[in-house]
Amino acid sequence: MAQDLVDGLLIKARSHLPPPSEPLGKLSKRDRKGVAVIKLKNPPVNSLSLEVLTEFVISLEKLENDKTFRGVIVTSDCPGIFSAGLDLTEMCGKSQAHYAEFWRAVQELWLRLYLSNLVLIAAINGVSPAGGCLISLTCDYRVLADNPKYNIGLNETLLGVVAPSWFKDTLVNTVGHRTAERALQLGLLFPPAEALRVGMVDQVVPEDQVHSTALSVMAQWLAVPDHARQLTKSLMRKPTADRLVKQRDADIQYFLQFVSRDSIQKSLRMYLDKLRQKKG
Numbered sequence: 001m002a003q004d005l006v007d008g009l010l011i012k013a014r015s016h017l018p019p020p021s022e023p024l025g026k027l028s029k030r031d032r033k034g035v036a037v038i039k040l041k042n043p044p045v046n047s048l049s050l051e052v053l054t055e056f057v058i059s060l061e062k063l064e065n066d067k068t069f070r071g072v073i074v075t076s077d078c079p080g081i082f083s084a085g086l087d088l089t090e091m092c093g094k095s096q097a098h099y100a101e102f103w104r105a106v107q108e109l110w111l112r113l114y115l116s117n118l119v120l121i122a123a124i125n126g127v128s129p130a131g132g133c134l135i136s137l138t139c140d141y142r143v144l145a146d147n148p149k150y151n152i153g154l155n156e157t158l159l160g161v162v163a164p165s166w167f168k169d170t171l172v173n174t175v176g177h178r179t180a181e182r183a184l185q186l187g188l189l190f191p192p193a194e195a196l197r198v199g200m201v202d203q204v205v206p207e208d209q210v211h212s213t214a215l216s217v218m219a220q221w222l223a224v225p226d227h228a229r230q231l232t233k234s235l236m237r238k239p240t241a242d243r244l245v246k247q248r249d250a251d252i253q254y255f256l257q258f259v260s261r262d263s264i265q266k267s268l269r270m271y272l273d274k275l276r277q278k279k280g
């Protein structure tokens with residue numbers, strides 16, 4: 001893997017692309033050293049299928065193991081959409097074995113992202129509901145493009161499902177208990193100004209400045225010695241992650257029971273139908 005430029009790892013369903021070069025921002029080459037860009041690319045909406053989740057984990061693992069990389073910018077290659085969240089078709093009408101494999105992959109990605117030793121900056125260049133929001137919440141810093149269409153939040157209740165406790169914990173750790181409680185119960189999707197006000201994102205910038213801002217922020221985070229920053233991150237996050245680690249299998253069993261219920265299958269199907277009918 002190239003060492004001293006911003007590298008792009010396109011995560012694509014059905015193909016493993018070699019890392020293409022990213023257009024470089026205004027920072028000096030030195031500032032960009034050791035920074036990778038992971039661009040989600042699963043058109044049309046960057047839904048997080050089992051395949052995308054798996055490739056994401058593999059890409060992160062490679063970067064973690066390659067000591068030349070110290071930071072990753074997570075962004076999207078789909079115009080106007082950061083990620084539509086978990087792929088709903090993976091949770092509808094499938095076997096128990098499939099649900100278990102899918103949910104383990106969701107857990108694995110969350111754990112990898114949440115405990116990553118790398119500095120993770122989310123450059124959110126599109127709408128970001130549910131699982132899309134969760135990915136950004138696992139990052140160390142979130143930059144959101146200032147576009148009124150780019151809502152962000154955990155809207156699970158609006159689908160008739162419940163955000164798991166570790167989704168909830170991730171949100172509480174970011175915005176605090178009261179804001180999280182209201183946002184989760186109502187399934188709120190926040191437009192940029194609101195997302196900034198409640199602390200769901202750290203910065204809102206014009207759309208054409210999302211990437212360069214993420215690079216500038218990265219330079220600031222990389223100025224801190226890795227070992228001290230990494231240990232501090234672990235101190236802050238490990239207790240939350242450990243709660244899932246200790247009960248991963250039970251969490252999968254709970255998901256299986258929940259998602260297999262007729263009422264939940266019905267809710268998910270109705271939601272998917274509503275999305276499909278939207279077109280006309």
Ligand SMILES: CCCCCC/C=C/CC(=O)SCCNC(=O)CCNC(=O)[C@H](O)C(C)(C)COP(=O)(O)OP(=O)(O)OC[C@H]1O[C@@H](n2cnc3c(N)ncnc32)[C@H](O)[C@@H]1OP(=O)(O)O
Nearest residue numbers: 045047084085086087088089129130131161255258275276
């Ligand atoms: C212990 C129990 C735990 C249960 C926990 C379950 C946790 C769930 C977390 C999740 O992430 S659930 C997913 C939540 N996501 C959403 O609510 C977003 C749904 N999508 C949208 O709102 C819109 O698609 C969009 C992202 C705003 C984009 O809108 P746009 O108008 O650009 O595209 P569409 O025409 O709506 O969609 C195009 C195409 O994509 C399909 N699709 C959209 N989202 C998903 C998805 N999450 N999974 C699978 N497929 C999706 C949509 O149906 C269209 O398909 P078509 O066949 O082309 O009609």
